[in-house]
Amino acid sequence: MDDFDYLEFEWHDDGVAQLTISRPDALNALNKDVLSELVALITDLDSDELRALIITGEGRAFVAGADIAAMKEMTAEEAEEFGRLGHRTMNAIESLPVPTIAAVNGFALGGGLELALSCDLIYLSESAKVGLPEVGLGIIPGFGGTQRLGRTIGWHQARRLVFTGEQLSAEEAAAIGLGIEVVDDDALFDRVLDVASTIAANGPVAVAKAKTVMRKGADATLQEGIAGEIQAFADLWDTHDRSEGMEAFLDRRSADFQGS
Numbered sequence: 626m627d628d629f630d631y632l633e634f635e636w637h638d639d640g641v642a643q644l645t646i647s648r649p650d651a652l653n654a655l656n657k658d659v660l661s662e663l664v665a666l667i668t669d670l671d672s673d674e675l676r677a678l679i680i681t682g683e684g685r686a687f688v689a690g691a692d693i694a695a696m697k698e699m700t701a702e703e704a705e706e707f708g709r710l711g712h713r714t715m716n717a718i719e720s721l722p723v724p725t726i727a728a729v730n731g732f733a734l735g736g737g738l739e740l741a742l743s744c745d746l747i748y749l750s751e752s753a754k755v756g757l758p759e760v761g762l763g764i765i766p767g768f769g770g771t772q773r774l775g776r777t778i779g780w781h782q783a784r785r786l787v788f789t790g791e792q793l794s795a796e797e798a799a800a801i802g803l804g805i806e807v808v809d810d811d812a813l814f815d816r817v818l819d820v821a822s823t824i825a826a827n828g829p830v831a832v833a834k835a836k837t838v839m840r841k842g843a844d845a846t847l848q849e850g851i852a853g854e855i856q857a858f859a860d861l862w863d864t865h866d867r868s869e870g871m872e873a874f875l876d877r878r879s880a881d882f883q884g885s
């Protein structure tokens with residue numbers, strides 16, 4: 626994998642990988658370079674090996690938003706291009722075939738919360754602070770926040786957070802479904818690794834199908850979503866992992882999944 630200026634990438638056991646956004650002097654704020662690196666890294670990921678991806682930030686922030694100093698100088702055309710790059714980034718993360726987990730270790734504001742929302746699961750450290758403060762800058766969330774937040778926590782709470790720009794504590798966020806669990810700062814990484822390893826131990830093709838069907842279903846009618854589920858359920862029948870998983874259960878042993 627290429628060298629990146631603002632990203633660190635490492636493999637843990639069992640196909641679990643970790644991507645750390647590393648621009649700590651600016652609380653990991655997303656400028657064009659960071660976004661371009663993210664798109665490049667995500668696009669190049671070897672998903673044959675990958676079972677789950679953890680995304681986190683270096684230092685005291687997850688990501689404190691899009692880069693305000695850079696945005697201040699942009700023309701409307703440049704802002705549109707920047708918005709499109711942000712969307713390419715979030716869409717690339719959302720479309721990864723494996724589950725993604727945001728380990729929100731500190732500030733996740735604006736583009737940082739939008740990045741977390743493009744992941745499948747959000748875990749929060751005790752000191753995390755989340756929100757969409759853009760209206761306080763005279764703009765709106767531009768990397769998916771006006772769309773993904775409502776789809777995640779419901780439109781009523783989403784409107785509150787977008788209109789007020791309020792920053793929530795981890796406890797407040799988890800109480801409205803913006804995060805699965807609040808974990809001690811020191812324990813966040815172990816907890817998230819544990820969840821990722823649990824996911825990685827399951828049938829990879831099944832997990833990927835489940836993700837696709839659920840993601841597509843969220844934007845479909847119920848009957849369209851059900852049609853997708855029926856097809857995916859049947860598609861799994863001829864996989865090695867389906868026969869192995871069922872045989873292993875009946876033999877009372879752990880399954881040896883191959884991802885095929």
Ligand code: COA
Pocket residue numbers: 650651652654689690691692693694732734735736758759762
């Ligand atoms: N864009 C660019 N730079 C940012 C940034 C952002 N979104 N968020 C933080 N930074 C920079 C600060 O400018 C500062 O840089 P400096 O040391 O060169 O002055 C550095 O990161 C540290 O931030 P600072 O504000 O000094 O830390 P703090 O602990 O006092 O406050 C925050 C932390 C997150 C509350 C505050 O930085 C903040 O409100 N950031 C902007 C959040 C936001 O509006 N995000 C949405 C953008 S669309």
